Amino acid sequence: MDQIKSKTGNLSQSRREFVERAGMTAVMSAFGLAFFTSCSDSEDQTPGTPPNPTPPPTSSNGVTVSGNNIRIDLASQAGLAAAGGWLLIINAQTLVVNVGGSYFAMTSVCTHSACDRNWTFTNSKFTCTCHGSEFDTSGNVLKGPATLALKSYATALSGTTLSVTK
Numbered sequence: 001m002d003q004i005k006s007k008t009g010n011l012s013q014s015r016r017e018f019v020e021r022a023g024m025t026a027v028m029s030a031f032g033l034a035f036f037t038s039c040s041d042s043e044d045q046t047p048g049t050p051p052n053p054t055p056p057p058t059s060s061n062g063v064t065v066s067g068n069n070i071r072i073d074l075a076s077q078a079g080l081a082a083a084g085g086w087l088l089i090i091n092a093q094t095l096v097v098n099v100g101g102s103y104f105a106m107t108s109v110c111t112h113s114a115c116d117r118n119w120t121f122t123n124s125k126f127t128c129t130c131h132g133s134e135f136d137t138s139g140n141v142l143k144g145p146a147t148l149a150l151k152s153y154a155t156a157l158s159g160t161t162l163s164v165t166k
């Protein structure tokens with residue numbers, strides 16, 4: 001009888017344990033599913049897939065940047081359209097200048113210490129105000145501390161659209 005009681009007691013205890021474990025498993029499964037779904041929704045990437053290396057095209061004030069190509073609508077950029085006008089396109093790290101109706105473009109990354117947005121243009125020369133280097137409208141060094149020219153980019157004018165290819 002003791003054996004039976006004992007067995008009954010064990011059976012009863014086993015049933016209770018089973019129910020408790022089943023309940024915990026169900027709860028953990030629910031959390032696990034929610035966690036997995038949450039990770040899947042927020043990351044939205046296949047593991048090991050690198051982020052998109054090409055930023056999307058940007059467009060502002062008649063200037064559209066798409067990869068290594070820049071398109072400038074001169075009708076929207078009256079300053080650049082006038083002889084002696086110039087433009088710094090920060091998101092493309094590019095300087096563009098109008099020299100008597102001819103357009104020249106070059107990197108805005110200074111060859112001295114890589115400042116890319118502290119530029120002025122007066123008396124037909126660009127000055128990087130980080131440390132005072134000066135460059136002509138083709139990017140050649142006029143005054144240091146920079147010793148290397150700014151890299152030039154090709155330009156093409158079609159109607160009122162100026163294209164720059166980096």
Ligand code: FES
Nearest residue numbers: 110112113128131
């Ligand atoms: S970074 Fe342009 S002069 Fe130093």
